Amino acid sequence: MESPKHAGDIAVAVSKAYGIETMFTLSGGHVFPLYDGAVHEGLPIVDVRHEQSAVFAAEATARLTRRPGLAVLTAGPGVTNGVSGVATAHFNGSPVVVMGGRAPQSRWGAGALQEIDHPPLFAPITKLAFTGSGPDSVAEDVEMAFRTALAPHRGPVFLDFHMDHLFAAAPPPDHAIETLTPSPLEPDSDALAEVARLLAEAERPVLVLGSDVWMDRAEEVALAFAEELRLPVILNGQGRGILPAGHELLVTRARGMAFSQADLVIVAGAPLDFRLGYGWFGGKDGAPLARVVHLADAPSQLTTHMQPAATAAGDLSLVFWGLGTACADAGVSPKTYQPWLARLAEAAAAAVAGDAELLASGSDPIHPMRIYGELNKVLADDAVVIGDGGDFVSYAGKYVEPRRPGNWLDPGPYGCLGTGLGYSIAARLARPSSQVVLLLGDGAAGFSLMDVDTLVRHGLPVVMICGNNGIWGLEKHPMQMLYGYDVAAELQPQCRYDQVVTALGGGGELVTDPSEIGPALRRAFDSGVPYMVNIATDPSIAYPRNTTGV
Structure with missing residues (x-):
């Protein structure tokens, strides 16, 4: 007769259903049932020498595979050692679930080893940080963690379990686990029409493609949009490579000129942070500042520290598909941008040639x-x-x-x-x-x-x-x-x-x-x-x- 499943078994089984292929961890007794569950479920365990590396590995897994990553941290210092990794996942919008051990509920408040309330430490740097309520809710809690991490805008979730709850018998899910990603967020068509209008009026546009274009699986449609309109492109973060090295529209090496002389900058899938001059472009030699368009995968990611000329939020594949249609309706002509593109391409080529000696x-x-x-x-x-x-x-x-x-x-x-x-x-x-x-x-x-x-x-x-x-x-x-x-x-x-x-x-x-x-x-x-x-x-x-x- 098969032994009853404990909470660790259930947590790992649900994690596997969400596409987890590796558990990253550093050994600790508070989370032994999760290891036991991994053994029972055939989930590979990669153990590291510092908990930060476990979280960084989970985060990189999410960014490379576009599936969630999983790190398991033992209680107290094991969990706190992972804080910088979780903060990094927060800023990168990486769908990471961190499961932590926690001192036993039966001893809570009595000064058990490594007793500390973890979730408040993670609240500012996660989409959700909470403690499982008991063995009977483990499947539901883990499902909620993964669903939340994957929903736009993606990000980390922290979930810890009392040690005695993890060791306890737990029921399997009472339903088929629904692991489909959330329905894509549709962008507002009027917002896309406004972006197209700005492109129709522009003479010196620049398109910036950031990490969320990759994470939204929008790289192909973004490339097609840029090529259709012959837009100069600068790549940021994991947007790098959407246009391969040597592509005629890639003007990253002329970045300074592009940003200082542009009259319209469209930033997609990246925040208007210090890496992009906080969104202040143009203005060279007394010229007006460039108009800015911010495109994001969720309304929460649209900039609030400045007022862009236009914004649109939604699944970035749908955003670029919709923009292509809107630009056709607005009569946007790629020929308008050809002199600007030629100038940037010449500047980029000169920069590459100028580097040859030092390289x-x-x-x-x-x-x-x-x-x-x-x-x-x-x-x-x-x-x-x-x-x-x-x-x-x-x-x-x-x-x-x-x-x-x-x-x-x-x-x-x-x-x-x-x-x-x-x-x-x-x-x-x-x-x-x-x-x-x-x-x-x-x-x-x-x-x-x-x-x-x-x-x-x-x-x-x-x-x-x-x-x-x-x-x-x-x-x-x-x-x-x-x-x-x-x-x-x-x-x-x-x-x-x-x-x-x-x-x-x-x-x-x-x-x-x-x-x-x-x-x-x-x-x-x-x-x-x-x-x-x-x-x-x-x-x-x-x-x-x-x-x-x-």
């Missing part, structure tokens, strides 16, 4: 750009590139252009360092046949490098490239500019992070000669193990920035 630089110490010049030679079309760092990864954002959508991961607008190893774990599982490349600043490496052990134990080869300039570059250079000195900005020069990787069972090497970068990268890709190419770079070189974020 092949033989300078000693090594210029960071030389690393990307060599990396671009060996990246496959389906490579997943992950950025975790400051100045070093900023260069990657400029000089590594994905060839396919959904192949770029960075921390997003929250800017949390330490995402890299968790993201790498998830990427290798989600894309088993692709190159997975993790770009680490030497500062960022200190947050999560111990999780190379996770890569090794679970047989997950990843190529890690560490831009090692021996400083906190994002802090040292601005402090020098402001004060004439810097403090708390030094790291050990040429620290042997590669030897850390080797000690944990991977491979690695230190590179100080620019001519050795290419051969070292090829050895890394050929190794079949987690491998770090630790490259000593010039600490005097800072990535150029301005104060607006444009």
Whole structure:
């Protein structure tokens, strides 16, 4: 006779019904029944060395697969160690469910081990944070968690269970689990008509495609819309790759000119935050500010700090389909934009040509750009590139252009360092046949490098490239500019992070000669193990920035 199912069994069974294929965790007794459920249900468990990596791995899974991710954290410090990962998922709109253990209900208030009320800690950074009410409601609670995480606008949900409730017998769901995604939100046709009117009046439009275009599975219709109207395009976040490197409409390398001289900027699937100059475009040489259109997957994501010329909210596939029809009705002519597109394409080509010398630089110490010049030679079309760092990864954002959508991961607008190893774990599982490349600043490496052990134990080869300039570059250079000195900005020069990787069972090497970068990268890709190419770079070189974020 089959043993009665406990609450952990039921929670895992419902999770699998929602497409969960991996449980990311760090072992803890409060959540043993969830592990037992995973064993019973055949759900793979990937255990990490720090809870933040479990949440980052779940978040990257959601962003790469466009299905929910699952992290399981034990009570108290196990849960609180995951807060930064949940905050990152919140800012990225990633559908992640974090299940936490919780001190027993039977001992609540008596000072049990790791007794703390978790949900209030997560309330500001989740769509929903709650405690399961008991064994009888586990199936319903887990269903609600996943439904909420997946509903527009996607985001993280935290659900914890009292330990004694998890161990208790629990009934299976009393109905077939409904795992279909919510019905697509239809955009308002009048709002789309207004956007089309603005396009009909514009001479210098720019279209920005952000992460939610990818997450809404709208990349193909967005590309078709841009190509039909011959719109210059700039890509943001996971929108990178929607137009592949070299596409004639891709003008990211002329970003400054595009944003400063545009008369209309349409931002789709991205917030008007610091990365986009807070939505203030145009205005160069006394010209008026550009009119701004904001397109979002849900009304909650439309900007509130400024008044755009037009907005529309809805499933972004439907938004772009509707815009195509509205633009045809409004008589929008792609010919109007041709002179503007030609100017931007010329500026972008000039920027690329101007970079050629530094991308092949033989300078000693090594210029960071030389690393990307060599990396671009060996990246496959389906490579997943992950950025975790400051100045070093900023260069990657400029000089590594994905060839396919959904192949770029960075921390997003929250800017949390330490995402890299968790993201790498998830990427290798989600894309088993692709190159997975993790770009680490030497500062960022200190947050999560111990999780190379996770890569090794679970047989997950990843190529890690560490831009090692021996400083906190994002802090040292601005402090020098402001004060004439810097403090708390030094790291050990040429620290042997590669030897850390080797000690944990991977491979690695230190590179100080620019001519050795290419051969070292090829050895890394050929190794079949987690491998770090630790490259000593010039600490005097800072990535150029301005104060607006444009």
